[in-house]
Amino acid sequence: MSKFRTIAVFSYPAEAVVVKGKLESEQVHVFLKDEFTVATDPFATNAIGGVKMQVYKEDFIKAMGILETSNPDLVKYRVEYVQCPNCHKRNARELRDIETARTFAEKLKAVVLSIVPFSGSKNYQCKNCNTKFDVDE
Numbered sequence: 001m002s003k004f005r006t007i008a009v010f011s012y013p014a015e016a017v018v019v020k021g022k023l024e025s026e027q028v029h030v031f032l033k034d035e036f037t038v039a040t041d042p043f044a045t046n047a048i049g050g051v052k053m054q055v056y057k058e059d060f061i062k063a064m065g066i067l068e069t070s071n072p073d074l075v076k077y078r079v080e081y082v083q084c085p086n087c088h089k090r091n092a093r094e095l096r097d098i099e100t101a102r103t104f105a106e107k108l109k110a111v112v113l114s115i116v117p118f119s120g121s122k123n124y125q126c127k128n129c130n131t132k133f134d135v136d137e
Helices: 013-025 035-040 042-048 057-070 104-115
Strands: 004-010 030-033 051-056 092-094 124-126
Touching: 004 013, 004 057, 013 030, 013 035, 013 051, 013 057, 035 042, 051 057
Parallel strands: none
Antiparallel strands: 004 051, 030 051, 092 124
16 A cells, blocks of 8 residues: 555656645655656656656645645646536546556556547546546536
């Protein structure tokens, strides 16, 4: 069990360092996972999923509150905050995310969607009512 929670993902380490500075000024300890890998090889950012900004589980609510007030665009696409347009619950999963897939078929579909990003399918699926949707709808 991890004692960290990912609060944001960035394509470049420079973006992450700016937000890290804001959070640390508010006494939230921040860890940047894969920061040096992406800094060394920027083309690897898509392969490894970018620079993941992580905080202790105890600081998660405080950190998300700081992010929401300082830059609301950072939390717009966070899965925990994506609301289903059908049942209005905040229980969605990203279809390209292999970690949240429940069955083998969902894991296989997530792998295919992550390899072929230009598919016309929806990006999110509600775990509650199984409605597939996009955030911008």
